Amino acid sequence: MKSIYLLRSSGQKRRLVSSKNLLRRAALLCCLLLGTYVLTSCSAPGSQSQPITGKLRVTGSTALLPLAQEAGKLFEQQYPGTKIEVSGGGSGHGLDAVTAQQAEIGNSDIYANPAIYPDPNLTDHIVCVTPFEMITNPGITVPSLTQQQIIDIFSTGKINNWSQLGGPDLKITPIVRPSNSGTRATFRKYILGGRDEKGTLLTTDSSTTVRDTVAKTPGAIGYVAASYVTNAIHTVEIDNQKGTVSTISSGKYNFWSYEHMYTLGSDDATLEAFLQFMLGSDVQQKAQEMGYVPINSIQTPGVASVSP
Template sequence: MKLSKKLGALLGIGALSLGLLVAGCGGDSAKKEAPKATTIEGKVTAQGSTALLPLLKIAQEQFEGKNPKVTINITGGGSFTGMNQVANKAVDIGNSDVELPKELADKGLVDHKVTVMPFVFITNPDVKTTNLTQQQAIDILTGKITNWKDVGGADQKITIIHRAKSSGSRATIAKIVLNNQNFTDNAVILDSNGAVKAAIATTAGAIGYVDVPYVDKSVNMLNYNGVAYSEQAVTSGKYPVYAYGHMYTNGAPTGATKAFIDFILSKDFQESASPKGFIPVTKMSK
């Protein structure tokens, strides 16, 4: 009887020790298998559309704040410059207001639609015209109308200030408003949306076009075909002058480039942090 009791006690102690040993090993295993957060690092270069710059600059600041080992360099130059640069692998991302032209269709570029960019006509504050029909806009931009009195304004010369042929903004207006008619050569040509807005603000009788984030109190924003710009007017199809913002990569993006594009496409950035005037792609009805 005594022997049986001793044997039972020894077996109990052995089982307890084995249990503790197994538990200890399990704990070590769990610690070893815990996933580690991946550190994003590297350098990303992007060039192209100045219409996209207000969005990308905010995204850059926020992304670099969350990922201090990443450096992002973003420059303008126009949509077609950006697409050509990424096609030649000179930059990681080519920013554009327009779809790829035919000559770049076979270069292996991958399109990432990141936003919707509405464009508006703006004038110097001394211009009293508040609305342009499509035909009036065509007549002004092609040089047929050269005085504001011919579109309901004062007897004042019209000065056109807009973008170069490398600009996606120009291509958008040419396609949607002009139906691909030629702009007049009698115009002031500048290299960015910001420069266009600043020049119009200080030039009497001036008119041009920019995407909405550049508009401020220094210029007047015109209605188009009797419709005032608003996000709802764009998403419902009532206001047609807009373009998609593209970020093209040469092949599928990887590393920091992919992480930056994914960040811009995230719901939080699209709906909360994206600058006023840019519209999330998911809000478009068509």
């Protein structure tokens, strides 16, 4: 049996459940349930499959938070006996919560490092792709920055005034996310080349807080998931590129991540149903509308299929 691993990480591999495998599992589950019903209907006429009811706790990545919230509402509408509690806190919080069994699903922008999260039952369900965007205070209208310019703003400190970039004579104020942020880890790895950040450090990992802080701070610059972009801030391209299906697939735009939903298995019927629901057409369409990239739309060289 083949498993799929995503190699867009720092060398770590973790088995995940792809959308194709989820569909296969769903088909197998249906067959098993049908077979069970046929075998037991005569002796146990009242038997039925496990109902889709109860509460699921979903927490972690603030980049995935808006979509997870919308998906939770749609799922509750389809299954009135369910309650999907969704919260943020950052990717590190999500991974800690699911491995400590304080949540059924831990959302993360990054892969769970097996050295930190060694539980063999920890299973990765990739549900979409998030493009991230550089944002500035609306008083700064620089259209694009090179990757090196971003490094010199956030890391080396060589660029500290917007006048150096054709903007106003105004101090640059980088807004830095806390260390438990998966978005920060992605930014540090793929934009800063592993360098540390310097700037105004936020104490909580909240994409809304980043956006609002940038919006109200003259000269500020930060980064958020595309789903958080509003007219309150100005977006800045990276090397004259925006995060689209085409630029991500071609490798021209590197500031993006897969969105992971981690579980300790998915034997619970409600949990299994919700994970499948995340990959369904309703949620994937909603993802596209909100600025995410549907998982089946993306083709990158970072995905490989191997046999264990």
